[in-house]
Amino acid sequence: APVEKQDFIRQIVRQDLAAGKHAAIRTRFPPEPNGYLHIGHAKAICLDFGIAAEFGGLCNLRFDDTNPAKEDPEFVQAIQDDVRWLGFEWASLRHASDYFEVFYLAAEKLIAQGDAFVCDLSAEQVREYRGTLTEPGRNSPYRDRGVEENLDLFRRMRAGEFPDGARTLRAKIDMGSGNINLRDPALYRIKKVAHQNTGDAWPIYPMYDFAHSLGDAVEGITHSLCTLEFEDHRPLYDWCVERVDLAGSPELLAPLLAKGLPNEAARPRQIEFSRLNINYTVMSKRKLVAMVNDGLVDGWDDPRMPTLQGLRRRGYTPAALRLLVDRVSISKQNSVIDFSVLEGCLRDDLDAHAPRRMAVVTPLKFVLTNLPEGHAETLSFGNHPKDESFGTREVPFSRELWIEHDDFAEVPPKGWKRLVPGGEVRLRGAGIVRCDEVVKDDAGNIVELRGTLDPESRPGMEGANRKIKGTIHWVDATRAVPAEIRLYDRLFSVADPDDESEGKTYRDHLNPDSRKVVQGYVEPAAADAASETHFQFERTGYFVADRRDHRAGSPVFNRSVSLRDTWSA
Numbered sequence: 001a002p003v004e005k006q007d008f009i010r011q012i013v014r015q016d017l018a019a020g021k022h023a024a025i026r027t028r029f030p031p032e033p034n035g036y037l038h039i040g041h042a043k044a045i046c047l048d049f050g051i052a053a054e055f056g057g058l059c060n061l062r063f064d065d066t067n068p069a070k071e072d073p074e075f076v077q078a079i080q081d082d083v084r085w086l087g088f089e090w091a092s093l094r095h096a097s098d099y100f101e102v103f104y105l106a107a108e109k110l111i112a113q114g115d116a117f118v119c120d121l122s123a124e125q126v127r128e129y130r131g132t133l134t135e136p137g138r139n140s141p142y143r144d145r146g147v148e149e150n151l152d153l154f155r156r157m158r159a160g161e162f163p164d165g166a167r168t169l170r171a172k173i174d175m176g177s178g179n180i181n182l183r184d185p186a187l188y189r190i191k192k193v194a195h196q197n198t199g200d201a202w203p204i205y206p207m208y209d210f211a212h213s214l215g216d217a218v219e220g221i222t223h224s225l226c227t228l229e230f231e232d233h234r235p236l237y238d239w240c241v242e243r244v245d246l247a248g249s250p251e252l253l254a255p256l257l258a259k260g261l262p263n264e265a266a267r268p269r270q271i272e273f274s275r276l277n278i279n280y281t282v283m284s285k286r287k288l289v290a291m292v293n294d295g296l297v298d299g300w301d302d303p304r305m306p307t308l309q310g311l312r313r314r315g316y317t318p319a320a321l322r323l324l325v326d327r328v329s330i331s332k333q334n335s336v337i338d339f340s341v342l343e344g345c346l347r348d349d350l351d352a353h354a355p356r357r358m359a360v361v362t363p364l365k366f367v368l369t370n371l372p373e374g375h376a377e378t379l380s381f382g383n384h385p386k387d388e389s390f391g392t393r394e395v396p397f398s399r400e401l402w403i404e405h406d407d408f409a410e411v412p413p414k415g416w417k418r419l420v421p422g423g424e425v426r427l428r429g430a431g432i433v434r435c436d437e438v439v440k441d442d443a444g445n446i447v448e449l450r451g452t453l454d455p456e457s458r459p460g461m462e463g464a465n466r467k468i469k470g471t472i473h474w475v476d477a478t479r480a481v482p483a484e485i486r487l488y489d490r491l492f493s494v495a496d497p498d499d500e501s502e503g504k505t506y507r508d509h510l511n512p513d514s515r516k517v518v519q520g521y522v523e524p525a526a527a528d529a530a531s532e533t534h535f536q537f538e539r540t541g542y543f544v545a546d547r548r549d550h551r552a553g554s555p556v557f558n559r560s561v562s563l564r565d566t567w568s569a
């Protein structure tokens with residue numbers, strides 16, 4: 001059985017279930033559809049969906065769509081695709097906007113209880129009245145409006161009688177509170193903007209804290225997991241849940257039932273955990289949007305982007321991302337994870353699960369002059385050195401090969417183990433070869449090597465056991481398939497691209513070598529792979545057949561990660 005995970009959130013859930021507090025747990029993942037999901041969201045997704053599954057509960061996907069100006073159906077679709085790609089399925093797909101009518105009735109209830117009032121202060125005045133961390137706020141002059149007047153004004157806000165920003169509905173809590181979130185926070189604002197789900201139906205929109213807490217309550221969320229920056233919002237979350245008391249107010253849920261949604265209302269509990277931060281990348285949606293819009297990258301799914309779509313296209317697997325979330329601690333301690341930890345997760349997954357192939361990225365022709373013209377063989381190679389269940393494949397071999405230019409040195413540096421003029425090297429799975437001749441063009445560039453294959457050194461022969469320092473990979477030049485190979489690296493060249501000291505911004509820290517496109521050759525059994533197939537190209541790295549551009553006849557491979565960490569030497 002898998003080891004039970006022991007972080008503090010799972011401890012709470014375990015205790016709550018043991019104490020009989022809930023028959024079953026329910027969680028939700030609540031993205032705002034204002035951008036694509038990034039790797040930070042993967043942590044929240046794995047927690048929300050993972051914990052529900054581990055404890056026999058359910059997890060909803062809820063679009064937190066209360067801010068119409070920035071939201072788009074394109075993001076709504078992409079987020080669903082990404083959650084499924086990570087390997088999760090929601091119990092129910094919801095939109096916070098499904099509950100607008102419920103929220104509205106809840107607001108009227110607060111007004112009737114004397115817990116909310118319509119305020120005519122401008123945004124700027126509200127800021128002035130709010131006070132500071134060290135100074136208490138002041139009551140709004142509209143705070144003591146009577147219930148009837150408040151109800152009338154709020155209904156007219158809803159009817160669209162007032163312009164944007166003219167009035168707000170505010171909770172009546174405590175302007176002297178040490179927690180600024182409790183200083184009569186806004187619950188509703190006027191915003192005459194069409195909404196991607198509700199169209200023009202609403203000229204007013206609920207504020208995040210009100211909608212989020214009540215959304216959780218409507219869905220009967222038992223454990224509402226969110227990131228640490230909401231810790232200071234928890235008292236307001238609890239205030240909304242308690243004062244509205246959806247679980248005890250079936251009359252507020254009538255609009256829900258009219259939509260065919262069940263009454264599952266319960267009292268939720270918010271629990272905060274620290275965000276996932278990774279160095280050498282940026283995760284702010286604002287910066288990601290700007291990079292796409294300004295063409296610094298090739299769209300949201302550029303393989304260098306930290307978006308889930310980008311990581312997927314780069315060749316990251318759902319298993320590698322889930323592994324990352326298992327490896328980073330779930331706590332209230334903020335930390336920055338080293339990018340190499342992410343890369344290590346991918347290597348660990350692909351080492352176990354990616355079949356091996358041969359590809360040559362810096363091609364140099366190598367002619368074996370002691371084989372006859374037109375010589376053609378088919379060798380059998382195991383697909384995985386540690387796992388026979390991967391089976392074998394046929395690899396063509398002939399008189400003319402491509403080897404890596406980088407595996408040949410005319411004047412070798414100290415410790416060189418690969419090919420040199422007059423030297424020998426083992427061709428992976430084929431035999432021992434010697435370089436007899438270096439062919440150059442008029443400009444002195446090396447254009448071809450000529451050499452011989454030791455006929456007594458073929459695999460399985462006695463002569464194959466001769467001690468040879470280096471082994472190199474190769475492909476058959478007559479049958480290998482030309483391929484576009486995209487060598488990706490980290491998008492930023494400094495650990496903290498968000499650092500704006502010395503007058504720089506993240507744009508100044510882009511890694512100029514984060515993408516190199518080369519023409520190489522891959523063996524036929526790599527070329528005909530389906531898009532998104534992962535391989536280890538032996539000695540070269542882990543690669544994936546590009547999700548968009550790869551075709552069997554004209555292969556395109558992206559380097560997902562090198563075989564070894566070259567950054568933290």
Ligand code: ATP
Binds near residue numbers: 227
């Ligand atoms: P923005 O504030 O730019 O809209 P966001 O990060 O708040 O971005 P949401 O769509 O609201 O984006 O996030 C959905 C959920 O994912 C939230 O519960 C949020 O706490 C969580 N989340 C976002 N970023 C991270 C992160 N880096 N690590 C862990 N969880 C995250």
Ligand code: MG
Binds near residue numbers: 032
């Ligand atoms: Mg958010």
Ligand code: MG
């Ligand atoms: Mg946010």
